[in-house]
Amino acid sequence: MADVAPRPAPRAPLAGRPPKAEKEKERTSGTLVIGLGRFGSAIALTLERLGHDVLAAERSADIVAQFTGRFPLVEADCTNPEALVQLGVHDFPVAVVGVGTSLEASVLIAGNLVDLGVPQIWAKAISAEHSRILRRIGVHHVVLPEADAGNRVAHLVSGKLLDYIEVEDDFTIVKMRPPRETQGFTLEQSQIRKRYGVTVIGVKPPGEDFVYATPDTRISANDILIVSGSADLLERFAARP
Template sequence: MPKETRTFAIIGLGAFGSAVASELARFGNTVMGIDQDEARVAKLADALTSTVILDATDEQALREAGVDRYDVALVAIGHDIESSILATMNVRVLGVDQLWVKAINKTHHRILSKLGADRIILPEQEMGRHVAQRLNNPVVQDYVNLGNGFSVVTMAVPERLKGRLLSSLDFEHYDLRLLGLMRGTEFHPCETEGLELAPQDKLLVLGRRPDLRSFGDAL
């Protein structure tokens, strides 16, 4: 069965919007990029399915571009809060199934929430937390915040644990759940018998942040 893809309209092709659009296209999705800046649009013309130069504060222009026919719209307009709000209102009126919006600050976030955005992103804050997590504990390679205090964390296995059995690590003591282990591009389920740890291995662990931090410190 072929992989199901979705259609995405990315409004605002600055650094953030361009990165999102390019990655979505690389994954094989149908992606339309929209911006007022001709140079930004031209830069992504070959990478995306389609690109359009228009003012997203103009509802009719968005409608004529066919934004209402896309599954997901991301409003990624930079530091112009007024334009971001107007574009968000227009996309909401067009009835796109999912609306994601980049926020600049908490006030902007509150306004977008009132407008009915399905997901609001504060990229600098999210990246700041991500960097702090890695700086705080060098074994933490990556993490995904699941909400309600829970995260999935990728932890590097330190050299001193080389040869130790995966089953010997006490996750229950820290109220954590081991999801599995990555060795290169291979995934090993946590139930794998007799699996010895190697320095390049990465543990995928689910739990609350304080428990993950305590385990990481002990690791």
């Protein structure tokens, strides 16, 4: 018998077997979060606040006690595949492995989820080697929170960028102030894409709503630009006076 000890939860569906229609709804919208460290608990709390169905699993009784009543959760050792089956893992289209301090536990849990056919698996990694192992066993999305945060902050503190989001394959989106040479001109006049290889997605004038950019969009000194492109080209564009 797997080590699964249910804890009180504010939602009734956790007690007993939900009807078929409800199980189908969970299959399209529910998220199983495994591990309630800083990463996993932040995900579970945010999903709950946004109104998504979430079930969290944590092996530490002390940590479970800290979060009881804040979102549905159970005490379970998910390195055991039988525990995942008892939790109803097949009812969840998305699972998040928030365990990072124990490489062995992280890999075992992720491997169990892969073997059980979870459609989307997200997992936290604490190193490049950890990330490589998770990808090799079939995890769909690997997150390195510390490395990603460090990379983002480095771009912000070293230049004029207000925000920085690296999507993938060197495609990046930034929030920035417009260089002087673009101020007072429309996008068609300034030819930003042709001259710098980046694309202005939208403009946020002070005190006004965000607007998607068109060739006729005129940029002013106090605007905030949302710009996409490769990281190197964006850095060069943002470095313009």
